[in-house]
Amino acid sequence: ELKVEQNPLFLSMQEGKNYTIYCNYSTTSDRLYWYRQDPGKSLESLFVLLSNGAVKQEGRLMASLDTKARLSTLHITAAVHDLSATYFCAVDRGYGGATNKLIFGTGTLLAVQP
Amino acid sequence: GAVVSQHPSWVICKSGTSVKIECRSLDFQATTMFWYRQFPKQSLMLMATSNEGSKATYEQGVEKDKFLINHASLTLSTLTVTSAHPEDSSFYICSARAEYEAFFGQGTRLTVV
Numbered sequence: 009e010l011k012v013e014q015n016p017l018f019l020s021m022q023e024g025k026n027y028t029i030y031c032n033y034s035t036t037s038d039r040l041y042w043y044r045q046d047p048g049k050s051l052e053s054l055f056v057l058l059s060n061g062a063v064k065q066e067g068r069l070m071a072s073l074d075t076k077a078r079l080s081t082l083h084i085t086a087a088v089h090d091l092s093a094t095y096f097c098a099v100d101r102g103y104g105g106a107t108n109k110l111i112f113g114t115g116t117l118l119a120v121q122p
Numbered sequence: 123g124a125v126v127s128q129h130p131s132w133v134i135c136k137s138g139t140s141v142k143i144e145c146r147s148l149d150f151q152a153t154t155m156f157w158y159r160q161f162p163k164q165s166l167m168l169m170a171t172s173n174e175g176s177k178a179t180y181e182q183g184v185e186k187d188k189f190l191i192n193h194a195s196l197t198l199s200t201l202t203v204t205s206a207h208p209e210d211s212s213f214y215i216c217s218a219r220a221e222y223e224a225f226f227g228q229g230t231r232l233t234v235v
Contacts, residue, residue: 050228107153112165115164
């Protein structure tokens with residue numbers, strides 16, 4: 009059974025600081041996704057990582073994937089209050105495309121303090 | 123990107139009644155859609171996979187007679203919560219995939235009173 013774990017579960021950080029969220033998964037997969045969720049809202053896609061060594065950056069967020077270690081990281085640079093949200097990683101369960109199930113991590117609640 | 127529309131956004135119903143939630147892929151065809159449930163401060167839990175023209179596949183522990191799924195066309199899947207009880211109150215989110223991308227509906231907040 010595929011398990012996806014994130015840490016930390018809760019992260020309180022000051023504006024301007026850097027931090028990393030970790031996502032570990034238990035079985036082989038080459039595709040990992042990061043999402044943001046604001047309170048009461050659905051998911052916003054942040055990154056799609058499709059191969060080992062993939063690195064993507066958007067603004068103050070950078071995501072990477074190491075399929076051999078079954079680990080993905082989401083790095084936050086110089087945090088700002090607008091980044092406060094819950095962040096989820098998700099891993100493909102299966103080998104197809106449109107029929108693959110996404111299994112979500114436990115989530116990390118990020119609170120950026122002024 | 124592709125759009126998945128979910129309706130209604132929120133619904134309040136009385137205990138014992140049934141509620142139907144619709145999920146539509148607006149600009150692409152989806153032979154497979156997924157239904158997730160999210161309780162407050164928790165992650166998304168996959169409930170079932172909706173397959174166009176055939177029976178849905180339910181995850182372990184999900185009651186198929188309680189959560190009825192119909193995927194009658196390539197752009198519409200529905201989830202009906204039958205005989206709803208307060209413990210069914212949750213945030214329900216549908217998803218459809220196009221190749222590697224996954225697109226999510228706006229979610230439906232169900233409150234059973």
